[in-house]
Amino acid sequence: MALRHKKVAAVENSINESFKKMSDEELFHFAEFDESAAEKTGYSNYSYWRSTFQVFLKNKTAVILLLLIAGILLFTFIQPVLPGQRSATQIFNDASGMQIRNQQPNFQFWFGTNSIGQDLWSRVWSGTRTSLLIGFAVALSEAVLGILMGVLWGYVRKLDQLFTDIYNVLDNIPQTVVLILFSYIMRPSVSTLIFAMCLTGWLDMARFIRNQIVIIRDRDYNLASRCLGTPTHRIMQKNLLPYMVSVIMLRMALAIPSAIGNEVFLTYIGLGLPVSIPSLGNLINEGRVLMTSEALRYQLFFPAIALSVVTIAFYIIGNAFADASDPKNHI
């Protein structure tokens, strides 16, 4: 398509050039009518995903943060195997056999040690790893569960009313309450946490998917596609999927800071992970206890900064992606 238009334009230009050289006499004769030239207007080689990425890349903040997050992610995984790194749970003793407690950041311990002599640097990375893992697991489960339920909900007409009623009831329960309840009953662990957080998250995703599916049927432009004989899978692929995928990714991106936040919350209440598993929530809690003492504040800061960086980055990236995938912002 692009080639054909370029050819037409080239021909046209040469025609116009030759016209310009003619005398006034010759110009007042009829020109040949080229029908294809008449059609040469709004040609577009628009590609949804390409435009999305183009707009996203223009947002420098988001790109920088994306690189940052990728770097952090990478680092959390390779950090344990790097030379000279210590275990996150080992307690370190100094020369005389005493635990090196509450040691401020220095060359030996980059982030210092905590109150029982553990290396804060490795704890922070380990904690980030755990929290990110939880975050991703929750985001993924929400997406999978939400999509499954949403498709059922939207596709099977008979289930629509039932599911809607269920949704209306479940939606009424504050998410916090559900979290507390399940963590309390099931006793805290990584899987409990993930389970409890997924419970409420999938609802929104399911409702969204369901609405999209109903739209397949009802929106005018999809109706028009169907009238033209477009097969359903192509409608889904071209009309729906771009929008759905981008919103799904947005929700997943925002689910991660949300999950991490919930983990911190539960830990604070006492329903979080056991202390033996370092997580950002645990670390912040440990740090909080000591925060009144200025010398020991670093134990709060490092996990807090790690947490803030991760959450803010995901949030901004998620929103930037949402803006970029909105066709109104496309070039």
Added chain:
Amino acid sequence: MLKYSAKRLIQSVITLCIIITIVFSLMRLMPIEGYFQNFDKLDKNQIHTALLSMGLLDPLPIQLKNFFIQLLHGSLGNSLIYRPNVPVIQIIGDKAPVSIFMGLASMAIALLLGLPLGIAMARGKSKFWDKFGTAFIVFITAVPAAVYYLLIQLYFTDWMGLPILFSLDDPASWILPTLSLSLGNIAYFAMWLRRYMVDELNKDYIKLARAKGVSNKSIMKNHVFRNAFVPMVQYLPTSLLYTIAGSIYIESLYSVPGMGGLLVNVIQRQDNNMVQALVLIYSAVGIIGLLLGDLLMNAMDPRISFTKKGGAR
């Protein structure tokens, strides 16, 4: 309107009953230790007898029935561990007023600060207030409340010379907790109001208003803000839920003698009846919030017909 309200009210009550049932049933899965003060010291027989007498070994439907009857008599049972044999209602009743007061105050502050921020952001797109507001919203929304609550408590008590712990007698100690609590909602309201106002600004009827010679200021005030405010009402319930969640934190941090702090305590002490009761109360508050939000929305928009078709809210 009346008919719709009645309908919604009944819906809410039914929802509440369903939730009570669910919560109650789930709570039966709770660890048994939560019913006994001296669990370790009791032997199997004693445990068994006690459970029997508390009706905890009855089949679930019977337990449910008894519970509802108990509810209708206005009782949520007695605390077993936290304050043995004291009626739950009494314990909560002591703590509730502070939480309610702080919650309402923080929501009022959120409205007072959040709405103007949203307006300022919408009016000066990409200018100072928009940039500042956006940074503020991003920070508050992305970073878990725990972190900034802590930082505020840490630094602002120093800078402003305010007491770290809450005390009923010292109004100065009320400021930080209430303000911190309102932050999340300020961001929430500002963000949504800005979004709605910007949407309204692009609508046709605004163009007509301009064409007939209405000044920008009047348009903002009478048309854009008024119209954008209507859908804002639906966020009241969610903001209420945020406040509840936030209060659980804040009350702990500042040692506020309220329901949130109570919850943290009873979870740590594993007092099943108390946990159950608080969970139910919070759920009820959430439902009431949603009901109110719905009714308000309908009252404010003359277009909404009072029969909603199928489809989730």
Added chain:
Amino acid sequence: MEQEVILSVKDLEVKFNLRGKILNAIRGISLDLYKSESLAIVGESGSGKSVFVKTFMGLLDANGMITNGEILYDGQDLSKFKTEKDWLTIRGRKIAMVMQDPMTSLNPLKTIGFQICEAIELHQNLHGAAAEAAAVEILNDVGIPDAANRIKQYPHEFSGGMRQRVVIAIAVACKPNILICDEPTTALDVTIQAQILSLLKNLKDKYDLTTIYITHDLGVVANVADRIAVMYAGDIVEIGKCEEVFYNPRHPYTWALLSSLPQLGIKGENLFSIKGAPPNLFSHVEGDAFAPRNPRALKIDFVKRPPYFEISPTHKARTWLLDPRAPKLDPPEIIQKLHQEVSGDV
């Protein structure tokens, strides 16, 4: 029809900045508007009709700008207006607009009484009960029954045609000199269209308004216009009295437009349609913009932009066909039939 010019546009150019690319929406239009006349501006979607009239009221989108030309009204050059304060002296007060879509033109959350009174309070200096009384009177004028009660109702309680009457009422309540109607009947049923047009005609006479109609519907034009301006690709290609343009069109585009009238179709044969699509205004247009779609274009149409040629003191067209050096070309048969058809019907 009086010959006093109340609005004069000279060489107006309007450009839009779309994400870095510049769109030449209006490419040099000159037009004189006479007092108390009814001017119709006709053209396809995208020809620039709406953009053109929006410049009179400062209602261009934020990314639009006037890059050349003047708009002379009441001793001032409107194209030089910068602040809102300047425009507030014009909007409503001197020039008012009726927009296309009555369904979205009114604020759904305010009573129509409020929306009319807003205009009355601004432009008639009446307030409170006096304003309301004036509002009721205007609603009666535009033909809304039971006005005193309906004033308290909301837009969604009115049908499309009624809403358009309300919008017209609002425009008239401003007591303007010039009334611009931007496709006032496009969104309405055919049966209602006639009523609205008739209403507009009556109001024009009653309040001595100068009206501009924007439309792509030639039927509407024939009904209401004293003069017609045909727009294509941001330029006026032909302008003249109604009869002149209908019965003696000279620009190939006008021919094509008129030929497209379904009423002229012959049973059993394909309806006429213009091949191709309007040009891309992002790039510079060489010569006559319509040339690529014109089967009878002259070579010079691709090279140089034609100037206006006068056909009569009131009728002129921008086409090289009117140049003395051009070959004689009769309008298509269809057009010649038009005169017969219409004079036959009338």
